Amino acid sequence: MRTTVLCTSALAALCLLAPASAAAPAAPAAQATVASPASPASPATPAAAARSAPPQPRLGRCGPGELCLWAKPGFTGTRHVHELSGIDIESCVPLPAAAGAQALANRTGRPVTAYQSAECAETGEFETYPGGGTWVPQTPYRVRAFKVWEN
Template sequence: MRTTVLAATLAATALIPATAPAGTASEARPGAARQVRTAPQSAPAGLAPCGAGQLCLWAKPDFTGARQTHELATVDIESCTPLPSGTTAQALVNRTGRPVTTYQSATCAETGEFETYPGGGTWVPRSPYTVRAFKIWEN
């Protein structure tokens, strides 16, 4: 009986929509889409630090090896930014506040692997491919 009640409770909880904390939803006209913004996160315990507003890339998995840091002030938005010649990344943190797409291709070609990560605080200790370029997008 206890297992059945626990399973039913967990299933019902999963069906309840998540609600935004007070003050995070934008005021909208009736019938307009509701936008929810989440607060940027700090590094979870045991993961690499990366400053607010930064995209941090590491040469090796698990946030090891040489680190590169990029900020909005030094990157063209929605433009392909190749990593410096001879460098690649295998781990990353996105705290830019904007979505970032990483590319296997140094020219941001979509014929190779690519993935987009949210900007509020995303820690990726092991990229599924070697990163050679990225794009930071408008929100």
């Protein structure tokens, strides 16, 4: 089960708490959406929640107008960057055959659909992410292609 948490730039640091020893990431200027696993039970106090919650991954580096895809979860591994200016709108963009993505950030300002299929076939899994600043530390499947849509 996945939950979506909407964070404004002022609250992004709180939504993406890192361990106390890690430096806080810079919050994106736009509204950010972070997908994370749901918690079956809530601890009684905020302090207990902070101790029992797994550490959240730090946001990966992805600039405005970019779609960034990482090979491994948690914004790690090889990063592929696609700029909005170099993408054909509503066209299927396959990732290199040996590549695939398990984390993504959509900062294009447009909705992006990520596909399990390298041909953008809807017979496999697919999901559309808003373009105002969506950060997905782990996709529910290996992304092999994407489409950018008009607003």
